[in-house]
Amino acid sequence: MSFIRHALLLLIVILCPLRAAAHELxxxxxxxxxxxxxxxxxxxxxxxxxxxxxxxxxxxxxxxxxxxxxxxxxxxxxxxxxxxxxxxxxxxxxxxxxxxxxxxxxxxxxxxxxxxxxxxxxxxxxxxxxxxxxxxxGGLGIFTSYLEFGVVHILEGIDHLVFVFALLLLTGGTRKLFWAVTAFTLAHSITLAGSTFGWIALPSAPVEVVIALSIVFLAYEISLPSQRRDALTERFPGFVAFGFGLIHGLGFAGALREIGIPQGDVPLALLAFNLGVETGQLIFIATLLVAWFMIRRIFPGILAHLGRMTAIASYAIGTTSAYWVVDRLSGF
Known part of the structure; x- marks a missing residue:
């Protein structure tokens, strides 16, 4: 029980939105x-x-x-x-x-x-x-600048990372995770490119709200036993990841619009930014998997508490994402 309490405290510290710290960063x-x-x-x-x-x-x-x-x-x-x-x-x-x-x-x-x-x-x-x-x-300078910005954007975008973390919990780190992440990547690449080239145009405020709602949905599904989850979510999480990935791609596009794109090198900048986002995402997933491997080695009996830890994580993710929904709605 002591370990569970410490795990809950750690999740609260990591996931709770602290406005003062956010301003300083x-x-x-x-x-x-x-x-x-x-x-x-x-x-x-x-x-x-x-x-x-x-x-x-x-x-x-x-x-x-x-x-x-x-x-x-x-x-x-x-x-x-x-x-x-x-x-x-x-x-x-x-x-x-x-x-x-x-x-x-x-x-x-x-x-x-x-x-x-x-x-x-x-x-x-x-x-x-x-x-x-x-x-x-030169082209190399443009590529490296936008690659770096893509990595930084995903690693500093706590909502996108929490979504990926929720996908990991939902799939259990199995083969389904690979297909879910692949579908998420494909989807947000489509809408990122479509928005950059002007084929898709949506205001950023509702997009940010839907991104937060997508995390609320995953948190709810994670909190349920596998037999009570939505059939599509449980059997084919890649479809769910693809659908929400389309919305997250619009969020990435908003960040890209803020810095602008060199008109003579739009494809290069778009490719570099997208590769940066994927690199940052893979770094995050790899870090989580390595950390989980180390924790299992240090605490061999932790698997007996896996269900309870997943429930704690789902409530922490759901509470945080629900706050984001309310906060972003108030900013309309």
């Missing part, structure tokens, strides 16, 4: 949209921490003026400001830095154009708070 966002004639429109957004902007700031190249914009205003989630700069000689070969980022636990996404229509994306972190703008952006 929210990313910053910097966009430099080229206007031509060595002029850029700068959009700077910093996370909110206890009602004030996170203490990070943009450091533009010395050739740019003005290097600072007006005071940021709160937009409901973060603090944003916009201004126009003139950078004599352009941005190529210059350094862009986020001051104070090294003292945080977050990162900053930088989306910039050397010239109109030529989009580049960089992710700055506490260990790498600055970068030098490439003189000639």
């Amino acid at each position: 929210d990313p910053g966002y910097l966009e430099l949209a080229a206007l031509g004639e060595d002029r850029w429109r700068v959009t700077w957004r910093t996370p909110d921490v206890a009602g004030t902007p996170m203490p990070i700031s943009v450091s533009l190249p010395l050739a740019c003026a003005p290097r600072e914009g007006p005071a940021p205003k709160f937009d409901g989630k973060g603090w944003s400001t916009t201004w126009v700069v003139a950078c004599e000689g352009g941005l190529a070969g210059e350094t862009i830095r986020i001051d104070g980022l090294e003292r945080t636990s977050t990162d900053t996404l930088v989306r910039y154009e050397i010239e109109p229509g030529t989009v580049e994306v960089r992710r700055l972190t506490a260990t790498e708070p600055a970068f030098t703008v490439d003189v000639v952006p």
Whole structure:
């Protein structure tokens, strides 16, 4: 019983949404949209921490003026400001830095154009708070940037990870897991591509609600004995994963729209981002399976409590995802 209590406590700590911690981990966002004639429109957004902007700031190249914009205003989630700069000689070969980022636990996404229509994306972190703008952006740089962003997005997207974790519990880590994950991958790849190319267009708010509802559904199914579960879910979880994967793909597309895609390299960026998402997903699944293997080696008798642990996990997942549903509905 002591082990079960500790397992429940661990699940609560991992899965319960803690708003303060979330704000401290929210990313910053910097966009430099080229206007031509060595002029850029700068959009700077910093996370909110206890009602004030996170203490990070943009450091533009010395050739740019003005290097600072007006005071940021709160937009409901973060603090944003916009201004126009003139950078004599352009941005190529210059350094862009986020001051104070090294003292945080977050990162900053930088989306910039050397010239109109030529989009580049960089992710700055506490260990790498600055970068030098490439003189000639190449395909390899685009591929690695979007691959990294895909990995980071899935590993930081707690709702997508909880969905994958629920699939693992539902299938029991058997051959059904392989088909369920494959179906989920195929489905979200379809809607991610469709949304990116403009074939599918849905507002993000209801999509996020349905994503949370998909996790509530899986949590409910996991809480039931196998003989009482929906016949389709129990026998063919891949079909369920495919259906919900279509919705999750729209969520991934929303994240991709936020950073933008280089118009001349849409297929390359889309492929790299999708591969990044799959890589992050496989890393997560592999970590769970290795952790479960180690736990079974350390606690040989744990299988006797598997049913109770699954029930605890289902209630923790269901409670958290139900909170997400209410929270996202309130944000409409």
